[in-house]
Amino acid sequence: MADNNKNPHYNFAFLDEGSKREIRRSILKAVAIPGYQVPFGSRELPIGRGWGTGGLQITLSIIGKADVLKVIDQGSDDSVNAVSIRKLAVATTGIETTAYTNEATVIQSRHRIPEEKLRNDQIMVLQVPNPEPLRYVTPKEAVSRKLHAEAEYSGIWLRLYEGIVKYGHTVTGADHPVSVSGRYVMNPSPIPRFDNPKLHNSDCLYLFGAGREKKIYAVPPHTDVVSLAYDDYPFSIENVKGRVCKLCGATGVFFDEIFDSDTNEHFFQCSDSGFCEKRRREVN
């Protein structure tokens, strides 16, 4: 049934087999050196760079006919970006897609990790705009590489400290840097701090793709991932206490804050729309 959706003019998963093999080799290297940014020859896709092409190249390189794909953008399966990525994947592979995390084998996402705990048979692909945690320390690639090689991360710690000096707390919103396996410092992509703990000792494999910057990196299952923080200012996630999803009643998840200008009403709903929908379906 799945194959009926595939446009016969495309190679399976759009990329030619040589490209996919090369990207898979980069992925394997990334898995072998957790948190290390592996350069790869980023391909052109019929989607603008900066729109998730790094993540998409990973997805297209690893996906097989039996896979079920979920694509989300800031938690939502229905955003324009998620829809166009899903369309391309379906048109070139004919695979099945889903909005439900538990049904998916490959999940491509921007800005969120789903609420449901991911399993060992699932791969989470994250789209990365800025892979380099040292980029604001130095604009020069040769220098940041050397700093990584020497595990010299003072510049990153300095920025965290400056937030404490000026605002009384660390001021990173999304993309709070993490130390992977006690070695490389990594940008987790712009996920909220709320999602950072999900990277630690997870069952699933996380792959990160930056198309514009031509980098792939990975957090393999059961890897130590520690969000950087000073001893006396421990890492903390966004406070979601007291918030309830208006649609499904969920608590303790990450929320979107909604303001309805018609009713002048202020409310919260699950940022993970697939999760929210599934809960509502289960209730009904």
Added chain:
Amino acid sequence: MDNIMPVLAVRNMSVRFGESCEYCIKGCAVEKGRCPYCHTIWALNKVSFNLYPGEILGIVGESGSGKSTLLKALYFDMEVSCGEAYLSEYREGRENIFEISSQQKRYIRNHKMGMVYQNPVMGLRMNFSNSANVAEKLIAAGIRNAGNMTQRAEYLLSHVEVPVSRIKEEPKNFSGGMQQRVQISKALANNPPVLLLDEVTTGLDLSVQARVLDLIKKIQLELGISMIVVSHDLSVIRMMSDRTLVMLGGRIVEEGLTDQILEDPIHEFTQTLVHSLL
């Protein structure tokens, strides 16, 4: 002083800009720091000297004589072309610090030497708070307690007379004299045994100049730290240093106690320098 172990021993240190040729590589052809055959600039030409414990060593010379190059190369901001340097507090002075790994060089920059640049932009992050500027060195030393770092930064900054009320401000909003004070406290953050100061007071008002120099002397007495004070201005050197090297065209042309050099300069260039001061 021959029986005292120097804190820093520099031997045949050269920094050249250019390819060099068979004439200047032997060192004989170079005039005024430049090879007449291949036009290579020898900013430093086989410089050797010792820095002894607790002394302030002055280096004086006209503009372009190689003073800044000497300090920058010692602080690993630029590579030497050849030569050796030994720090008594680094592996008991047994390893040439010009030939160690960049990690080890960073360790020396953070723990064993401090640098105050002529231009504060080189030494400070202008868009970070004064506190963070000092903390940068503490972070590099592995401290991961923000409260402890702030305490230490407050202590160091107030020591150089930066009011505690201003430590959250950014140095870009500070006067030149205040910026130099911040640089000094940053350089001292991890108690290095050696402090390098490049024209610290050049460009400051005379009254500010005097106060900054006083402060440096005070710190030297308190901490017993060894310093190299570089200036084109002999009056600064006269006020600060016990011993002085005179540089010309990348070479040391005269060396001795500062008073002696002022009273009885031997080299023609030093004589001109001293006379212009009188």
